[in-house]
Amino acid sequence: MSLIHATAVVDPAAELDSTVSIGAFTVVGAHVKVGAGTTIGPHCVIEGHTTIGRDNRIFQFNSIGAISQDKKYAGEPCGLEIGDRNTIREFCTFNIGTAQDAGVTRVGNDNWIMAYVHIAHDCQLGNQITMANNATLGGHVKVGDWVTIGGLTGILQRMNIGAHSMIGFASHVGQDVPPYMVVDGHPLSVRGVNLVGLRRRDFSSVRIAAIREMHKLLYRQGKTLADARVDIVRLAETTPEAAADVALMDGFLSQASNGIAR
Template sequence: MTLIHPTAIVDPAAQLDPTVSVGPYAVIGPQVRVGAATTIGAHCVIEGRTTIGRDNRIFQFASLGAIPQDKKYAGEPTELVIGDRNTIREFCTFNLGTAQDAGVTRVGDDNWIMAYVHIAHDCQLGSQITMANNVTLAGHVHVEDWATVGGLTGVLQRMRIGAHAMVGFASHVNKDVPPYLVVDGSPLVVRGVNLVGLRRRDFSAERIAAIRDMHKLLYRQGKTLDEAREGIAALLAEMPGAAEDIARMDAFLGSAASGIAR
């Protein structure tokens, strides 16, 4: 008994765990490695130096590991690495990295990625991310853990979306989105704190209060970014239970080379 459909074309050099399921007419290249219990739907094409972990569900017509849509790409041995327990729906396209960055496009664990999502070269995605239909990430975008990105949203090259942030439907992300916030629109507007998401993840009252204070310092008191960061750092003495959140926000703001949504 085999889990590979007889019409699928799997290169003999590909490394598939014996428990991997491959649907009809799928094509899998020689440098592909797939972990245990992953299912690959009909008509998928998985090529390039692509490593996929265990327990992923890859639906029909996905294209994973194709060369970057970057004119500078000259055939360098770059990679796509996908973690465990991800759901990747129909017609998604994930590209290899480029030599101009780390050379790896990376997707973490437990992500829910809906149909027609494009993840371009050198993007770095964390874990527990939700991306709705037709989200498009340009090259070098970073999306941190637990972020949610609404359908039909486009993200400009090298932008970052912080942990626990939520980007609304059909937004144009041309600035970094700090952690914990809700943004939407074109031009991008900060709407407030992602309270629904934080409560669903059992954030304590102290942590939520600190995050709301950080939002006020950034957006409600007319402070410069440097002044807001000073105020955020000072919150640590008052709210030690939110130390992780304060440190995350400060680190994100300190590395926002392209500016933040503000």
């Protein structure tokens, strides 16, 4: 039995694993590649130079791989790459990249993407990310692993969202969000450390204590960012178990180009 509905329109040049399922009235373009076990619901459009990995669940009414909403886009052969085991709910829009950046929009593995999410051109998403309904990423946004983005949140172009952070409902993100922090509001404000998320991921009490100390150094002691970074780096010497967490934070701060959320 064919797994492609009789009303689906699939270009003969598309590369689909034999186990891919495609629903009614879905359109799949010539440059699309889809891996084993992926299901694509009805009334979707999958187009452009789009590669989709294994075991993804793409629900109905999605637009995946359309050209960027960027007036500078001039038809360059840019692409979209989606990894494995992602869930993409209804009415999402994922755009391809542009020649002004890497040329590829990337979505990693095991992400939970809810309805009406927009991922604009050249965004780079990691793994295990949750994006609630109507969350919107402007172009060139980078999102680290295990980030949670609340519904109705807008993230401006070129923002960097650090791993294990959480952005609350209906927030306006116009600065970089450091790893491990909880932020929300308009204007955006840091509320504390993402303790619930860290405990769910089995962070030890020692690591969590070091992360809380990094929060204090950044936000509670009146230090400049440069001075706070010096003290944060020293935590790796006094708390070796948290060395990787310290390195993640310092690496993020060293590349923060939009100012950090305060």
